Amino acid sequence: MFVLALVSVAALWELYKLIGPQDGGKLFGLTILPRANDIAMPHVWEMLSRYARPERRGASGSILLVVLGGAWFSLRLAFTGFVLGTLTGIGLAVLMARYRVVERGLLPYLVISQTVPLIALAPLVVSWGGKLHIGGFEWPRWLSAAVLGAFLAFFPVAVGTLKGLTSAPGPASLELMDSYAASWRHTLFKLRFPAAVPFMIPALKLAATASVIGVVVAEISTGLAGGVGRLIIEYAREATSDPAKVFTAVFAAAALGLVMAGLVALIDLAAMRNRPPRELLG
Amino acid sequence: MSEAAVEVRGMTKTFNAGRPGSVDALVDIDLTIRPGEFVSLIGPSGCGKSTQLRLIANLLEPTTGEVLVNGKSARQARLDQDYGMAFQQAGLFEWRNVAKNVELPLELKGWDKQRRRRRALEMLELVKLPEFADHLPWQLSGGMQQRVAIARALAAHPPLLLMDEPFGALDEMTREHMQSELLRVCGETETTVVFVTHSIPEAVFLSTRVVVMSPRPGRITTVVPVDLGARRGVDTREDPAFFIKVTEVREALRGMPVTDLDEPVREP
Numbered sequence: 200m201f202v203l204a205l206v207s208v209a210a211l212w213e214l215y216k217l218i219g220p221q222d223g224g225k226l227f228g229l230t231i232l233p234r235a236n237d238i239a240m241p242h243v244w245e246m247l248s249r250y251a252r253p254e255r256r257g258a259s260g261s262i263l264l265v266v267l268g269g270a271w272f273s274l275r276l277a278f279t280g281f282v283l284g285t286l287t288g289i290g291l292a293v294l295m296a297r298y299r300v301v302e303r304g305l306l307p308y309l310v311i312s313q314t315v316p317l318i319a320l321a322p323l324v325v326s327w328g329g330k331l332h333i334g335g336f337e338w339p340r341w342l343s344a345a346v347l348g349a350f351l352a353f354f355p356v357a358v359g360t361l362k363g364l365t366s367a368p369g370p371a372s373l374e375l376m377d378s379y380a381a382s383w384r385h386t387l388f389k390l391r392f393p394a395a396v397p398f399m400i401p402a403l404k405l406a407a408t409a410s411v412i413g414v415v416v417a418e419i420s421t422g423l424a425g426g427v428g429r430l431i432i433e434y435a436r437e438a439t440s441d442p443a444k445v446f447t448a449v450f451a452a453a454a455l456g457l458v459m460a461g462l463v464a465l466i467d468l469a470a471m472r473n474r475p476p477r478e479l480l481g
Numbered sequence: 482m483s484e485a486a487v488e489v490r491g492m493t494k495t496f497n498a499g500r501p502g503s504v505d506a507l508v509d510i511d512l513t514i515r516p517g518e519f520v521s522l523i524g525p526s527g528c529g530k531s532t533q534l535r536l537i538a539n540l541l542e543p544t545t546g547e548v549l550v551n552g553k554s555a556r557q558a559r560l561d562q563d564y565g566m567a568f569q570q571a572g573l574f575e576w577r578n579v580a581k582n583v584e585l586p587l588e589l590k591g592w593d594k595q596r597r598r599r600r601a602l603e604m605l606e607l608v609k610l611p612e613f614a615d616h617l618p619w620q621l622s623g624g625m626q627q628r629v630a631i632a633r634a635l636a637a638h639p640p641l642l643l644m645d646e647p648f649g650a651l652d653e654m655t656r657e658h659m660q661s662e663l664l665r666v667c668g669e670t671e672t673t674v675v676f677v678t679h680s681i682p683e684a685v686f687l688s689t690r691v692v693v694m695s696p697r698p699g700r701i702t703t704v705v706p707v708d709l710g711a712r713r714g715v716d717t718r719e720d721p722a723f724f725i726k727v728t729e730v731r732e733a734l735r736g737m738p739v740t741d742l743d744e745p746v747r748e749p
Contacts, residue, residue: 374540378559
């Protein structure tokens, strides 16, 4: 299915190149259709074959290795961001589930936090981080990018987990725990969390892809070198001379999202192995 | 004094007390249940029978009056896990296998793993499901799930079992079978039972006393003693003595206004 979808996208791309206007569709002087020429839209096979050639003339090894290296760098950042964001999100959700007053006070700010443009926030995080000196701890630049990934990732986790913790366990199950005089902590770990898992999995999927976006954007706006975000901005500058180049990095960023989503799929499999099969539900 | 398994004195429960739309769920409830008794609470919807069970369980606090369980306050009894509880929905945790579900109350009591497992297997033996210990709840039929719920409720060997229409969602055949099984299990474990139902034959078959309640406000109207002997079985349901008691309970329920107070009528 996945391969089929990929082929379809490639076919659509080529189809548009075939019939689309070379210099873009213009309406009242405004370009509303993308240009179909080779600089704006290189052929699919050119993008793929670009992987085999070196990054720049005279460089040894193919660009594939460079892009893979960048992807690995960004993946580690995204993973760090994902873990930080997930832990933060779950922590906030537990606090909000425990104290109604925290939920009412905090939730609106969490929503607002997501409307702050990441590009504006990125330099701030870097400068705050640079001023932090806790003991011998020196804030590395890459950590800023991971934190920005976490900043996008924590939100769906917080909201999804909160929903799961509060509404997934039925009133009968809560009454049962009450009848055992179970503490809030026991109810949290033996009932609320396991019951919330089906709500948390989709939230983690969103968080996984959000952490990739956060890291790529953060690399671009903080100028952090080494990752796939930086490659995208570098290669984009060469778009006129080497139009296929930037796509090698763009695809790598997309693949990162897939790897992270695959990671969550594994978590899903492990966490839901005891649950009733889906066809029995609903 | 402390001989009673459950002692309810002058208990009243008003929801939304002192506010507009307050509902008198129960008024002037007095009830003493001796150890080893099987007492059913029966009445039309809205008579407060489930509320009364929850007051005994201390899941709700009475507005006035007091509830003692084994001579302790209901709250202390709950903290001490002096009772087990079963609901209409078996309410098994779907992420735990059958044995782990039975172990839940023991975990909360802080029992160690081996002791828990041993007791869980004993309990599954008692409800005749020993081979299902490692099954998951969704792999069991409704009746089997309810048996697991009973095993869970009795796992810590509480002297008192509180049941809220536990067989309400089962089909008639399963239901009759479960009733016999419940009597056997409670007989073997010498457990006192308070049982909420809206089925007259079920109440008569199971109980040593049937407490008949009326709605709006909920109160006890009649208490029907039943003595069908300890060895009740399939034949009991065709025994004339059984029918006499069924008629007696039905008469006691007759003439009650049939209202549905689950959604209280708002008065101006």
